[in-house]
Amino acid sequence: MGSENKAVRFDTKIAVILRDDLLTWQRLNVTSFLVSGIGTKAPEVIGEPYADADGTEYLPMFRQPVLVFEGTKESLTDSHKRALDRGVPMSVFTSDLFATGNDRDNRAAVRAVPGGRLDLVGLAVYGPRNAVDRIVKGARMHP
Numbered sequence: 001m002g003s004e005n006k007a008v009r010f011d012t013k014i015a016v017i018l019r020d021d022l023l024t025w026q027r028l029n030v031t032s033f034l035v036s037g038i039g040t041k042a043p044e045v046i047g048e049p050y051a052d053a054d055g056t057e058y059l060p061m062f063r064q065p066v067l068v069f070e071g072t073k074e075s076l077t078d079s080h081k082r083a084l085d086r087g088v089p090m091s092v093f094t095s096d097l098f099a100t101g102n103d104r105d106n107r108a109a110v111r112a113v114p115g116g117r118l119d120l121v122g123l124a125v126y127g128p129r130n131a132v133d134r135i136v137k138g139a140r141m142h143p
Contacts, residue, residue, distance in 0.1 A: 010064045013132040014038060014045065017079050017139045019121045020070045026121070027142075030093045034124035035066055037091045042126050071139035076120040082135045084115070088127035095119040 016034050018027050039046045039062070047063035071079070083090045096109040096119065110118070125135050 008064075011129055012045070012064070012127060013129045014062060014064060014066045014124070014126045015069060015132050015136050016066060016124045017069045017071055017076055017122060017136055018142065019073055019076055021073075022121055026098070030122040031068060031124075033097075034091045034093055034122050035062075038062075038089075038124060038126045041089050045126060067136075068142040069136050069139035070142045073120070075138040076123060078138060079125075079135050080115075080118070080120055080123055082137070083123070083125050086127070086131050086135065088125050088131055088135060090123050090125045092118060092120060093122040095121050 014035070016031050018030060022030065045062050045064065047060050049060045050058040052058070080090070080092070092110065094110060094113070096113075097106050098121075100106050100109055113119075125132055127135075
């Protein structure tokens with residue numbers, strides 16, 4: 001079998017955990033915001049630009065899958081603590097951000113609340129596969 005047919009296995013993992021009580025539009029919105037920062041802190045996760053047969057170029061995307069999980073408010077709090085304990089980079093989305101309309105106000109809303117009291121509706125992590133597996137423990141794959 002040629003190397004082009006061989007499955008690629010990554011030593012790292014990208015995972016998003018969403019609170020299970022979000023509306024569909026909120027899940028999509030939160031996911032897009034959460035993953036947007038990963039490539040800025042870990043540029044190695046970004047693949048090469050795309051192009052179609054006509055030569056039209058497209059933006060690059062992550063080079064590996066993004067796994068999306070869901071869990072309770074409590075499981076998100078637990079995952080947040082485990083990510084902090086392991087020093088794994090993460091992005092957070094709190095319920096307060098649904099009421100803001102720009103990045104400045106979003107950052108101010110997060111900054112106003114101590115980390116242990118954030119009303120998390122989602123978080124994203126990127127790191128070694130085994131660390132991410134431990135961080136998302138208790139969450140289930142998004143349906």
